[in-house]
Amino acid sequence: MALLEVENLSIGYHTQKGYLHAVEDVSFSLEEGKSLGFVGESGCGKTTLGMALMRLLPPNGVIREGRILFDGADLLQKSDEEMREIRWQKIAMIFQAAMNALNPVHRVHEQIAEAILTHNASLDKKEAFEQVEELTPSQLLGRIEKNFAILEEEAEEREKGFGQVEKVLRQKKDLFASTPNIFPVQGWITSRYGWRKDPFTGKREFHPAIDICAPWGTPVRAAAQGKVVYAGWKDAYGLMIRIRDGYGYYTVYGHLSKILVKQGSWVRKGQIIGRVGSTGRSTGPHLHFEVWHNGKTVNPLNLMVEPLG
Numbered sequence: 001m002a003l004l005e006v007e008n009l010s011i012g013y014h015t016q017k018g019y020l021h022a023v024e025d026v027s028f029s030l031e032e033g034k035s036l037g038f039v040g041e042s043g044c045g046k047t048t049l050g051m052a053l054m055r056l057l058p059p060n061g062v063i064r065e066g067r068i069l070f071d072g073a074d075l076l077q078k079s080d081e082e083m084r085e086i087r088w089q090k091i092a093m094i095f096q097a098a099m100n101a102l103n104p105v106h107r108v109h110e111q112i113a114e115a116i117l118t119h120n121a122s123l124d125k126k127e128a129f130e131q132v133e134e135l136t137p138s139q140l141l142g143r144i145e146k147n148f149a150i151l152e153e154e155a156e157e158r159e160k161g162f163g164q165v166e167k168v169l170r171q172k173k174d175l176f177a178s179t180p181n182i183f184p185v186q187g188w189i190t191s192r193y194g195w196r197k198d199p200f201t202g203k204r205e206f207h208p209a210i211d212i213c214a215p216w217g218t219p220v221r222a223a224a225q226g227k228v229v230y231a232g233w234k235d236a237y238g239l240m241i242r243i244r245d246g247y248g249y250y251t252v253y254g255h256l257s258k259i260l261v262k263q264g265s266w267v268r269k270g271q272i273i274g275r276v277g278s279t280g281r282s283t284g285p286h287l288h289f290e291v292w293h294n295g296k297t298v299n300p301l302n303l304m305v306e307p308l309g
């Protein structure tokens with residue numbers, strides 16, 4: 001069985017504006033010796049979850065539903081007394097800004113004794129103070145420094161780890177948004193990427209794009225987010241938009257009847273940027289859609305994540 005098992009945990013706060021949901025139906029399990037990370041934007045309930053595991057929620061916090069099984073026993077069924085036996089002995093947490101925990105207006109030995117007492121319920125105040133008395137001032141300071149050095153190191157290590165995960169997630173999200181993988185228009189493909197007979201000259205030529213046939217005026221959407229680096233007339237392309245999507249991708253939208261974005265502007269993936277037309281060297285209304293990656297055209301169909309139509 002897992003060391004820590006959380007089942008359908010829902011937590012909220014009673015506030016002046018009523019009940020506020022903070023954590024909804026969270027379940028996970030953690031094996032002994034393993035690590036588990038929670039990643040999310042601030043305010044999404046990470047701290048609430050941590051505090052709930054420690055049974056340290058503020059008075060207005062309520063665990064509305066669920067179970068927290070630690071070592072097989074439900075922490076939510078424990079009395080405060082029983083909880084004190086477990087907390088800091090078997091389950092502990094490093095708070096945010098742990099370095100600020102030492103209060104400069106309290107005497108050092110009181111703070112050390114307090115820590116000893118809180119962490120060891122079997123000791124009384126006198127015994128705790130005796131333990132502190134046994135320490136010489138330099139030992140005392142050494143102990144504080146050591147503790148904080150360890151805390152700081154741990155906290156830093158954790159933050160680094162979480163930062164990395166967050167960075168990777170953000171990069172993945174950004175990469176997805178910058179990858180042209182949705183069809184700019186719905187229609188049917190009349191000309192594929194590759195060698196074909198030129199519709200005008202009949203000669204064999206390389207078609208570095210797909211042509212999607214759609215009714216005149218059909219909205220054309222950006223296949224990826226990016227910056228409009230060209231919007232205007234361009235030779236055989238007619239009215240054309242070129243977008244720098246990022247991560248080495250560029251997309252080109254040709255033969256438009258209308259351009260709805262300005263050169264230099266930023267467009268979201270899926271945003272309407274123009275309308276299907278037949279401007280330039282074209283035999284009828286269709287979208288000429290090119291994708292470039294690292295300076296070469298690629299077959300757009302290989303990138304698409306959804307079927308056409």
Ligand SMILES: [Zn+2]
Pocket residue numbers: 191207209210211287288289
């Ligand atoms: Zn074409």
